[in-house]
Amino acid sequence: MAAALLPAPAAQAAPADDIRINEVVTTGSIDDSIELFNKGTATVDVSGWILKDDDNGSKFKIPSGTSLAPGTARAFDVDAAFGLGSADKARLYLPDGSTLVDGFGWSSHSGPSWSRCPDGTGAFGKAALTLGAPNDCGSGGGGTTPVAWPGGSSVATADGQGVFGQDLSGLYQEGPVLWAAQNSGRLWRLVRDGSGGWRPDTANGWSSGKTLRYPGGSGSPDGEAVTLTAAGAAGGAYVAAERNGDASGTSRLSVLRYDVTTGSGGSLTATKEWNLTAGLPAVGSNQGFEAITWIPDATLTAAGFKDESTGAAYDPNRYGAHTGGVFFLGVEGTGTVYGHVLQDGGAAARVATIASGMSAVMELQWEPQAARLWLVCDDTCDGRHRTMKIGASGTFAPTAAYDRPSGMPDLNNEGFALAGSDECAGGAKPVYWSDDGNTGGHALRRGTIAC
DSSP states (O other), rough: OEEOOOOOOOOOOOOOGEEEEOOOOOOOOTSSSSEEEEEESSSOOTTOOEESSSSSOEEEEEEOOEEOTTTTTEEEEOOTOOOOOSSEEEEETTTTTTSSSEEESSSSOOEEEEEEEEETTTTEEEEOOOOOOOOSSTTTTTOOBBBBBBSSSOEEEEEEESSSSSSEEEEEETTTEEEEEETTTTEEEEEOOSSEEEEEESSSTTTTEEEEEEETOOOOEEEEEOOOOTTTTGGGGGEEEEEGGTTTTEEEEEEEEEEEOOOSEEEOHHHHHHOOOGGGGGTTSSSSSEEEEEHHHHHHHHHTTTTTTTEEEEOGGGGGGGGGGEEEEEEEEOOOOEEEEEBTTSSEEEEEEEEOSSSSEEEEEETTTTTTEEEEOGGGGGTTTTEEEEETSSSEEEEEEEEETTTTTOOOOEEEEEEOOGGGGGEEEEEEEEEOOOOOOOOOEEEEEEE
């Protein structure tokens, strides 16, 4: 059945006119959520504003200190206050609880989302779930049609039989070293095996991978992805984790830094944790961070990257001491990518929200030679890959979508890494995938891509 806008509220003065209900989710893994969008040109403080369903007796009060910058969205989980039914309404009021700002009604559950297209101004329709990110208004998401893999069609195994078992996830290549995060709570340092593949480093306690711990030495981070900064391994390995395996039913969306250049023991204790859970839309405990990559500040500023928190060009100096770049993190449950500046003092600032156009993001890789961001899905999306670049508007926009190589089965590939330009030969360079399912006893596979 068709959804319909409620009768327009009485005319009001700005800034209320600029805030609109932009997305509503009534069912699925992230149900009972309402997203607001600022379609204006000034930041609006929405502290104390009221969200209601079709029952005036139930309400959700937006927490104090909540504001929306121009062109940004924020989702609110209203489940504790009321549920959104198959035939219901979402209504937004000023703090007085009686002045209607915006409303939307529907007569069937979202599938999976009721979304405005374009954001803030268009009509509602069923679309992919993109809470906190731009709505998926393109055909199939992102406006790109998948084409053949831009490299060789054949794929070969790149590890020994039965080395890793299941759960090998994120990858990151640092020249002659391949770093691999295993979501059962281990980090691997892999070196070349002499035949085009990789084997565990046998030095300094790396032969069986190293067990990860939270700061203080406790817990078991469910590390799904790993990346380095411009400092390389000497600057620490940054692992994205979605939960503590010792409390597996609770979401804990964190980035953890590990010193990987000293010590010969079998475990690593994080030197710092940035817990980003409170500032992001709620997701299931096994639906959180699956991907991480880092992009230098200089690259972002040269491309005119826009900071969503200010609505202006990204200014690294605004954030004080940090790693000299922005960490981009992909969420499995929503397919959304978030950009955060992780400050040395432990604070974090969100500067970007990107709709991937895919139902899940399992890996992110920044390819500096082509100035493009790779977004990778597993068998949830038939092994598809997307690329994005920073466009004229200062935001990431899709540039291409690719099917997996025709010679590779539809594996549960949760990791992807590209070799550097120094490995280009005959117009192609190696790429690698990690298969969480360890199909046929192999967790790593290699292929090629055009340089």
